[in-house]
Amino acid sequence: MKDDSRIVEDVQWHEIETKKDGLGGKIKFRKKKDNYIFVKICKGVIFVLIAALSGGITGGYISSKKYSSAIESNNSSFFQSNKASTGVNNASQNPITRVAETVSQSVVGINNSNDNILDGENNYSGSGIIFKSDGYIVTNYHVIKGTSKHLVKLSNGKNSKPFNAKVIGYDSMSDLAVIKIDAPNLPAAVFGDSSKVQVGDTAIAIGNPLGDEFSGSVTAGIISAVNRNIGIQDPSTGVTTTYNLLQTDAAINPGNSGGALCNESGEVIGINSLKIGADENVEGMGFAISINEAKNIINSIMKNGRVIRPDLGIINPEDYVSEDKKTKGVFVKQVKDDAGAQESGIKANDIIVEFDSVKIQSKNELQDIVNRHKVGDSVPCKVIRNGKIIRFNIKIK
Known part of the structure; x- marks a missing residue:
């Protein structure tokens, strides 16, 4: 026998008519289809409203954060x-x-x-x-x-x-x-x-x-x-x-x-x-x-x-080039008392050929490297004195 229970729809009791002869009644059924559609529509509207509201709140929050960040960024500089x-x-x-x-x-x-x-x-x-x-x-x-x-x-x-x-x-x-x-x-x-x-x-x-x-x-x-x-x-x-x-x-x-x-x-x-x-x-x-x-x-x-x-304490340095043009550097004419150069052992007539591990060819190059340091730094230095290479560490003051 075929099972028809799967096709029975949800119903509600509506009305019972009594037969004239009193022997029985007739049951009438009405589907809930209209109510079902109405509920679905209400749920859809509520979902859209909630989505719109949450989207607005989220968008406002993000915009506010971005605006605050922009203001903070613009005012961060001294x-x-x-x-x-x-x-x-x-x-x-x-x-x-x-x-x-x-x-x-x-x-x-x-x-x-x-x-x-x-x-x-x-x-x-x-x-x-x-x-x-x-x-x-x-x-x-x-x-x-x-x-x-x-x-x-x-x-x-x-x-x-x-x-x-x-x-x-x-x-x-x-x-x-x-x-x-x-x-x-x-x-x-x-x-x-x-x-x-x-x-x-x-x-x-x-x-x-x-x-x-x-x-x-x-x-x-x-x-x-x-x-x-x-x-x-x-x-x-x-x-x-x-x-x-x-x-x-x-x-x-x-x-x-x-x-x-x-x-x-x-x-x-x-x-x-x-x-x-x-x-x-x-x-x-x-x-x-x-x-x-x-x-x-x-x-x-x-x-x-x-x-x-930053100052090495070298007064009036001069560019140096040897006669054979093989050696270039900075000629030290004079050093200041109690300055970094004097305290490290640099003397007049020394020729600075390397500073901070960089070969030096002019006084401007030397000063450029000095300017990249801060006061208190100790920098390695190589000089030529009487034909001999001597190494020092100069403290920049």
Whole structure:
């Protein structure tokens, strides 16, 4: 017999009709198909609502985390805080206009005197860049050199008195100085990464030349060259330090010294200078100290009030080449008392032919290796003395 139990559908009791003769009843059945479909639809709607709600919460959380990470990343740098904001919709402006409106707020005018110039006189000698919102400003050392009074005029303070600034420290070799004014919540510039700058990039120079009427002056051009190495000799030691400069055809006037050289994003990529590379400052050739070079110097000034450079203690070294041109090195003319070279045993007339396991052919090569070390390092050295090779370990001071 065929089993029909598998095809019996779920039913519910509905109604019993009694026969007239009272002998029996008839049972009527109604399927639950309509209720079943309704329940399925409700479940589907609830599932969609839950999925949409959870997706929205998850998406909001991820977006919030990414936004927080972006803000954290932008504020993590010592130099990237309090970026100026103009409150103007810049979407339709060209990059130079946007940069000018933003960065010019962080560029100040600097006037110097020996207490014989009255406040308010338009006798500005240079520019500076606010890099910390509590009043720290970087400028060229030659802007403040030889003067006792330093007056700083903010870009939005044409009708207000200038601030008196105190000198935090300076470095004459790199021509950089840090000064400070007592003013809170200033618009600090954002320092970029000059290693990413390429020839042909847009260069925007901002400064305050020639007084209030020319404050926030903007010139634009391109980056003409990168990694222009200019050697500056310390007259006291004869040691030459090489600095990395950016070359631009954007006009840099005397009053622009200490001002900002920016990229299209409004990041400072260089500090305008007319002193370093001054012999080459001709029309269409301006120079700026690359910001990566400047960052290390600024940090050292902020920490120590000056730049502490590693020093061997060798005075006025000279390049050496033997008569047969087979031997090259650095000739030691004189050593400083109590310096690393003297304490290690280096003497006048020695010829340094190897330093830190690298063969040396010039004093610039020697100094480059020294600059890669820090004060306190002990570095192996090989010299020729009276025709004999002698090895030393020199402690850098």
